[in-house]
Amino acid sequence: MAGTTIVEQVLARASDKDRVNPGEIIDVTVDMAMMHDSGGPRRILGPLAELNMPIWDPNRVVLVADHYAMPNDADEAIILQTARNFARDHAITRYHELEGICHIVPAEEGYIYPGMLMVGGDSHSATPGALGAVAIPMGSTDMLGVLVAGKTWLKVPHTIRIDVEGQLEQGVMAKDAVLWLLGQWGMSHATYRALEYGGTGLASLPVEERMVLTNMAIELGAKTAVCETDAITEQWLTNHGVPLPSSYLRPQGDPFYSEKIVMNLSAIEPLVARPPRPDHVSPVSAIDRQPINQAYIGACTGAKYHDLAMAATVLQGRKVSPRVRFLIAPASRKALQQAAQDGTLQVLIEAGATILSSTCGACAGLGAGILGPNEVGISSTNRNFPGRMGHPTAQVFLASPATVAASAVTGYISDPREVWPS
Amino acid sequence: MNSVTAPVFRFGNDVDTDVIVPGQYLKLGYEEAAAYVMEGIRPGFGNLLQNGGIIIAGENFGCGSSREAAPAALKFAGIRAVIAPYFARIFYRNAINVGLPAIECPEVVESPIQEGEWVTIDFVSAFIQHNRTGNRWSYTPLSLHLREILLAGGLVPFLKGQRQSDKGARL
Ligand code: SF4
Numbered sequence: 001m002a003g004t005t006i007v008e009q010v011l012a013r014a015s016d017k018d019r020v021n022p023g024e025i026i027d028v029t030v031d032m033a034m035m036h037d038s039g040g041p042r043r044i045l046g047p048l049a050e051l052n053m054p055i056w057d058p059n060r061v062v063l064v065a066d067h068y069a070m071p072n073d074a075d076e077a078i079i080l081q082t083a084r085n086f087a088r089d090h091a092i093t094r095y096h097e098l099e100g101i102c103h104i105v106p107a108e109e110g111y112i113y114p115g116m117l118m119v120g121g122d123s124h125s126a127t128p129g130a131l132g133a134v135a136i137p138m139g140s141t142d143m144l145g146v147l148v149a150g151k152t153w154l155k156v157p158h159t160i161r162i163d164v165e166g167q168l169e170q171g172v173m174a175k176d177a178v179l180w181l182l183g184q185w186g187m188s189h190a191t192y193r194a195l196e197y198g199g200t201g202l203a204s205l206p207v208e209e210r211m212v213l214t215n216m217a218i219e220l221g222a223k224t225a226v227c228e229t230d231a232i233t234e235q236w237l238t239n240h241g242v243p244l245p246s247s248y249l250r251p252q253g254d255p256f257y258s259e260k261i262v263m264n265l266s267a268i269e270p271l272v273a274r275p276p277r278p279d280h281v282s283p284v285s286a287i288d289r290q291p292i293n294q295a296y297i298g299a300c301t302g303a304k305y306h307d308l309a310m311a312a313t314v315l316q317g318r319k320v321s322p323r324v325r326f327l328i329a330p331a332s333r334k335a336l337q338q339a340a341q342d343g344t345l346q347v348l349i350e351a352g353a354t355i356l357s358s359t360c361g362a363c364a365g366l367g368a369g370i371l372g373p374n375e376v377g378i379s380s381t382n383r384n385f386p387g388r389m390g391h392p393t394a395q396v397f398l399a400s401p402a403t404v405a406a407s408a409v410t411g412y413i414s415d416p417r418e419v420w421p422s
Numbered sequence: 423m424n425s426v427t428a429p430v431f432r433f434g435n436d437v438d439t440d441v442i443v444p445g446q447y448l449k450l451g452y453e454e455a456a457a458y459v460m461e462g463i464r465p466g467f468g469n470l471l472q473n474g475g476i477i478i479a480g481e482n483f484g485c486g487s488s489r490e491a492a493p494a495a496l497k498f499a500g501i502r503a504v505i506a507p508y509f510a511r512i513f514y515r516n517a518i519n520v521g522l523p524a525i526e527c528p529e530v531v532e533s534p535i536q537e538g539e540w541v542t543i544d545f546v547s548a549f550i551q552h553n554r555t556g557n558r559w560s561y562t563p564l565s566l567h568l569r570e571i572l573l574a575g576g577l578v579p580f581l582k583g584q585r586q587s588d589k590g591a592r593l
Binding site: 038039043047050051067068075076079121122123125137138139140141142144145187188191192218221223277364365366383385386387388392 | 488
């Protein structure tokens with residue numbers, strides 16, 4: 001009998017079936033629903049009242065205020081208030097405000113476990129796939145349906161298998177690997193499909209790096225993305241107080257994949273996505289001394305503790321260019337605390353970084369760090385569409401935190417390997 | 423709503439939701455955000471829609487952010503339907519949920535229909551007609567369930583209708 005991919009295993013369990021097949025439409029029971037202040041309560045409150053139905057299980061709902069958690073005006077403060085009041089009125093105890101970004105906080109809080117099925121009211125909701133969760137992004141009204149029913153319908157996706165081999169060179173990061181995929185495939189290649197990362201090379205990537213591979217699955221068009229679990233996953237789970245599952249999450253037998261590729265980490269060099277699209281990918285080495293006005297380390301993609309530590313490795317004993325605004329918005333308060341404890345934060349500040357709040361901020365064009373007309377930024381975030389980080393004529397290059405840090409030092413887009421300590 | 427007739431607006435591939443409703447307008451309600459729809463690539467687009475409009479776009483329409491404001495603002499601005507070879511997955515679900523027809527029809531996208539010409543979409547017989555030439559293209563009809571949601575004006579009014587007719591809400 002044919003085998004099953006990880007996503008098929010999880011969807012079969014969630015739909016109470018022996019197996020599910022790609023293309024099949026199934027009703028699934030969700031283990032957890034995550035939403036944030038922008039797409040969550042403020043959009044759902046009215047319709048929920050109209051329907052006059054209770055939330056199916058407040059203990060399975062996580063609400064993270066990250067988009068407007070540093071309100072810039074009264075309208076934004078009202079959005080935030082709405083989220084806060086919603087949590088109170090519906091007895092949602094897993095409410096997190098100013099603690100970090102919605103794709104990072106649930107993992108840090110120990111809410112995520114391998115094999116769970118979750119839905120998230122944000123396009124980058126596949127991020128917990130780094131821990132073996134299957135997480136499906138959706139919009140507000142779909143989320144409303146989940147909130148009242150605890151269920152939703154899904155079409156079982158085909159799976160693309162990505163076999164990770166080798167090991168990244170020093171100064172090269174998982175962000176470069178996912179940009180490499182975008183360069184190969186473009187933004188719609190994986191549309192309606194799931195990504196499954198596995199293989200020997202995964203062992204060289206810590207969980208926070210795997211989160212970059214799953215986070216930017218949406219830029220490839222994917223419905224979700226998941227990593228095989230292993231000893232590294234289990235170490236993370238133990239550190240975050242999550243009970244260990246009885247076995248590793250792996251594909252079973254010989255499953256059908258709609259596509260299989262090998263991603264050799266050893267062959268990947270630092271890459272950037274040129275404006276205005278995440279799939280306009282070039283090697284940093286091919287970008288000719290492009291000057292920048294701003295270097296931004298932030299977002300769910302590129303400001304976790306590991307990202308801050310990599311930036312600090314580049315910045316140790318260096319100062320950023322006086323021509324560059326160097327902004328860091330740590331992805332969570334825990335990431336900031338960890339960086340403060342081991343000296344990482346001090347290196348960043350001494351190099352000339354301005355530390356911003358642990359919110360979405362400029363990543364979504366919402367807060368501090370907005371770019372002006374024709375300004376050029378390099379950013380560890382995940383999207384560079386026109387107007388995403390500010391003025392429609394601003395130009396954003398997407399890169400790894402190491403590349404962003406190296407560029408902050410020189411004032412132009414630079415290869416972190418050239419400044420990496422030997 | 424069995425059919426709509428409106429002038430065509432053409433867009434290319436990979437139109438993302440950051441340009442449909444830029445982040446700075448997300449704090450607005452959907453109706454207010456409609457005034458700025460498509461501002462990221464075509465400022466002033468909302469002013470062109472006195473007669474409503476039907477968007478014919480390239481592949482992967484609505485990629486990027488999951489913001490439901492994107493299809494909602496298009497609908498409130500006067501867009502009656504979006505036709506593309508295929509849609510980004512989240513946009514497609516959001517569009518149906520807010521009551522904006524999203525129709526997959528590669529042939530129409532490849533056709534020579536020009537911006538400003540009028541087309542008619544017949545949702546019952548599932549075809550798109552170019553009014554000047556009378557040419558018609560069929561598309562794979564939406565399931566009855568999705569058509570009912572669109573007819574009600576979106577998932578929320580649909581569910582309310584179901585509750586009132588006492589069939590119970592099935593999601
Ligand atoms: S940091 Fe950026 S990509 Fe991540 S959830 Fe916030 S707005 Fe979205």
